[in-house]
Amino acid sequence: MSKRIEVKDLNVYYGKFKAVEDVSLTIEPRTVTAFIGPSGCGKSTFLRTLNRMHEVIPGARVEGEVMIDGKNLYDADVDPVLVRRQVGMVFQRPNPFPTMSIADNVLAGVKLNNNKMSKSDAEHLVEKSLKGANLWKEVKDRLNLPGSGLSGGQQQRLCIARAIAVSPEVILMDEPCSALDPISTLAIEDLIDELKAKYTIVIVTHNMQQASRVSDKTAFFNIAGTGEPGKLIEFDDTTTIFENPHVQATEDYISGRFG
Amino acid sequence: MTALVVPAPTSARHLSKAVMWITAGVSALVAFGIFAVLSAAGISEGFNIVAAVFVSAILFVLLSYVLSRIVEGRRKASDRLATGLVTTAFIVALLPLVSLVSTAFVNGLPRLDPLFFSSSMRNVVGQGGGGLHAIIGTLEITLAATVISVPIGIMTAIYLVEYGTGRLARAITFFVDVMTGIPSIVAGLFAFALFAIVLGPGIRFGIGGAVALSILMIPVVVRSTEEMLKLVPNELREASYALGVPKWLTIVKIVIPTAIGGIITGVMLSISRIIGETAPLLIIVGMSTSMNYNLFSDRMATLPVFVYTQYASQGSDAQAYIDRAWTGALVLIFIVMALNLIARLVSKLLAPKGLR
Numbered sequence: 001m002s003k004r005i006e007v008k009d010l011n012v013y014y015g016k017f018k019a020v021e022d023v024s025l026t027i028e029p030r031t032v033t034a035f036i037g038p039s040g041c042g043k044s045t046f047l048r049t050l051n052r053m054h055e056v057i058p059g060a061r062v063e064g065e066v067m068i069d070g071k072n073l074y075d076a077d078v079d080p081v082l083v084r085r086q087v088g089m090v091f092q093r094p095n096p097f098p099t100m101s102i103a104d105n106v107l108a109g110v111k112l113n114n115n116k117m118s119k120s121d122a123e124h125l126v127e128k129s130l131k132g133a134n135l136w137k138e139v140k141d142r143l144n145l146p147g148s149g150l151s152g153g154q155q156q157r158l159c160i161a162r163a164i165a166v167s168p169e170v171i172l173m174d175e176p177c178s179a180l181d182p183i184s185t186l187a188i189e190d191l192i193d194e195l196k197a198k199y200t201i202v203i204v205t206h207n208m209q210q211a212s213r214v215s216d217k218t219a220f221f222n223i224a225g226t227g228e229p230g231k232l233i234e235f236d237d238t239t240t241i242f243e244n245p246h247v248q249a250t251e252d253y254i255s256g257r258f259g
Numbered sequence: 260m261t262a263l264v265v266p267a268p269t270s271a272r273h274l275s276k277a278v279m280w281i282t283a284g285v286s287a288l289v290a291f292g293i294f295a296v297l298s299a300a301g302i303s304e305g306f307n308i309v310a311a312v313f314v315s316a317i318l319f320v321l322l323s324y325v326l327s328r329i330v331e332g333r334r335k336a337s338d339r340l341a342t343g344l345v346t347t348a349f350i351v352a353l354l355p356l357v358s359l360v361s362t363a364f365v366n367g368l369p370r371l372d373p374l375f376f377s378s379s380m381r382n383v384v385g386q387g388g389g390g391l392h393a394i395i396g397t398l399e400i401t402l403a404a405t406v407i408s409v410p411i412g413i414m415t416a417i418y419l420v421e422y423g424t425g426r427l428a429r430a431i432t433f434f435v436d437v438m439t440g441i442p443s444i445v446a447g448l449f450a451f452a453l454f455a456i457v458l459g460p461g462i463r464f465g466i467g468g469a470v471a472l473s474i475l476m477i478p479v480v481v482r483s484t485e486e487m488l489k490l491v492p493n494e495l496r497e498a499s500y501a502l503g504v505p506k507w508l509t510i511v512k513i514v515i516p517t518a519i520g521g522i523i524t525g526v527m528l529s530i531s532r533i534i535g536e537t538a539p540l541l542i543i544v545g546m547s548t549s550m551n552y553n554l555f556s557d558r559m560a561t562l563p564v565f566v567y568t569q570y571a572s573q574g575s576d577a578q579a580y581i582d583r584a585w586t587g588a589l590v591l592i593f594i595v596m597a598l599n600l601i602a603r604l605v606s607k608l609l610a611p612k613g614l615r
């Protein structure tokens with residue numbers, strides 16, 4: 001049920017400022033793709049175009065095509081709300097809804113869309129999603145307490161549970177571990193490995209080891225200078241990128257010579 | 260007094276708590292002494308307790324600064340001076356409030372009896388009578404004004420924060436700002452003129468007062484709600500969008516519930532702002548000595564106007580009128596306090612739990 005994403009000649013703008021230029025790449029179903037690159041090169045910006053979250057920002061717009069299973073996301077007849085139900089997202093900072101309990105947070109995607117659900121179905125979905133996010137054991141006794149009472153790492157896994165509860169086909173993660181300790185990071189990396197069996201995953205990370213541990217493919221983005229648009233420099237199997245990259249800039253970045 | 264100087268290897272010398280208390284006691288003694296002498300000598304009329312408290316606070320600040328400068332050195336002394344000044348400012352701000360409440364309480368107490376809450380002023384020229392008609396009138400008109408203002412105010416704020424960009428939003432913000440400054444008498448005249456055009460001259464009824472009060476209330480609701488909605492982190496909105504929740508549902512189910520505590524507090528503040536308005540009600544609602552529970556016809560009594568008329572047109576037994584005026588004022592204060600307490604409770608119950 002996961003899908004292939006094909007991006008063709010994508011330009012992304014914030015008003016007049018072109019943040020990302022001319023990106024083309026294909027993401028295969030049931031793989032993990034990592035985006036790496038120096039700060040400000042447009043990784044988050046590009047990631048957010050894959051579920052039309054980019055246009056939430058006033059003045060932001062996109063040129064080009066993003067095809068998911070042959071259908072262009074940016075066609076006029078596509079409803080961004082429906083796109084986002086298929087392409088879930090986990091943000092850099094954990095953001096559980098403060099007004100809701102842990103269980104309600106997991107159910108948020110379903111409940112907020114006014115879908116009625118029987119109590120047993122709801123309980124089942126909560127358990128399944130929390131187990132899927134490796135959080136069930138830690139919170140099963142306090143499902144009715146507020147989600148903001150959890151630790152940062154637990155909150156992030158709660159957000160992952162919330163994202164998978166609406167059964168998306170693709171999950172986008174923007175530096176999901178940047179605010180977490182090594183143990184939580186490891187838990188999330190293991191989780192990504194498990195989720196890969198069902199979902200297509202795209203992850204932005206600043207951590208080279210993480211990229212090489214979790215991803216099948218890696219995309220390296222770079223930026224020529226401030227005010228210039230970010231570009232896709234190299235996109236290949238993770239082993240190739242990390243062992244013998246074809247572009248000098250990639251090698252410099254990976255070996256820590258800049259960025 | 261062994262505690263005056265406490266030498267410790269790692270910390271500098273410092274004044275102990277006991278010394279500060281003694282300093283405070285000495286300042287109070289001196290200040291109260293001065294004012295007691297002044298009043299005994301007949302220079303000031305009676306013992307001026309407000310001035311005495313104020314002077315003792317100032318004395319205490321100066322005294323502790325000097326002491327601290329000698330014992331603790333310059334940095335600590337400045338710290339004490341700043342703390343003292345801030346505290347004095349707080350006391351100065353509090354004094355009128357305490358004085359006001361206590362005066363209203365002392366003067367209002369004589370008529371704070373069951374009769375006041377069970378009768379109107381119908382056929383009363385001397386003692387007796389009460390403010391029931393005015394209490395009911397105030398509650399009804401305020402409720403009607405709230406019912407009109409809160410939906411309009413909250414929806415305007417939602418438009419401004421969540422949807423509004425460009426000219427229209429700027430125009431609305433500008434007009435809301437202008438409305439904030441409208442004198443209440445103008446709001447009353449506006450409502451009067453409006454209803455005079457529609458329903459003929461000389462019209463007086465409760466709902467007209469509610470409309471006039473709404474004009475004063477809406478900008479307050481818009482402003483406070485706007486601030487509260489702006490405090491809701493954008494991340495929550497994005498998290499909701501990313502789950503495929505449409506914008507309007509995100510607003511209804513995420514943004515508003517997150518901000519609801521603050522919104523309610525704002526609404527309550529706006530009610531407190533209008534519940535004591537006198538001028539507009541005098542114009543469009545008028546006054547009545549008897550019960551009228553119908554907002555849509557005839558003059559109605561309201562507490563502020565009740566207080567005003569009791570004071571302004573005293574009958575045969577002047578003291579009875581003045582007593583009723585004070586009790587009316589006291590009841591108004593009670594109503595505002597009760598509303599504030601309820602608002603606090605409600606916003607506490609509804610506020611997001613476990614926020615860091």
Ligand SMILES: Nc1ncnc2c1ncn2[C@@H]1O[C@H](COP(=O)(O)OP(=O)(O)OP(=O)(O)O)[C@@H](O)[C@H]1O
Binds near residue numbers: 014017037038041057
């Ligand atoms: N809301 C915005 N409005 C205008 N410009 C923006 C906005 N968000 C990002 N940008 C700009 O777009 C460019 C790309 O930013 P982006 O956040 O995508 O970088 P990034 O690669 O994710 O960086 P990091 O690794 O630091 O997260 C930057 O130049 C940034 O200043």
Ligand SMILES: [Mg+2]
Binds near residue numbers: 043044045174
């Ligand atoms: Mg980023």
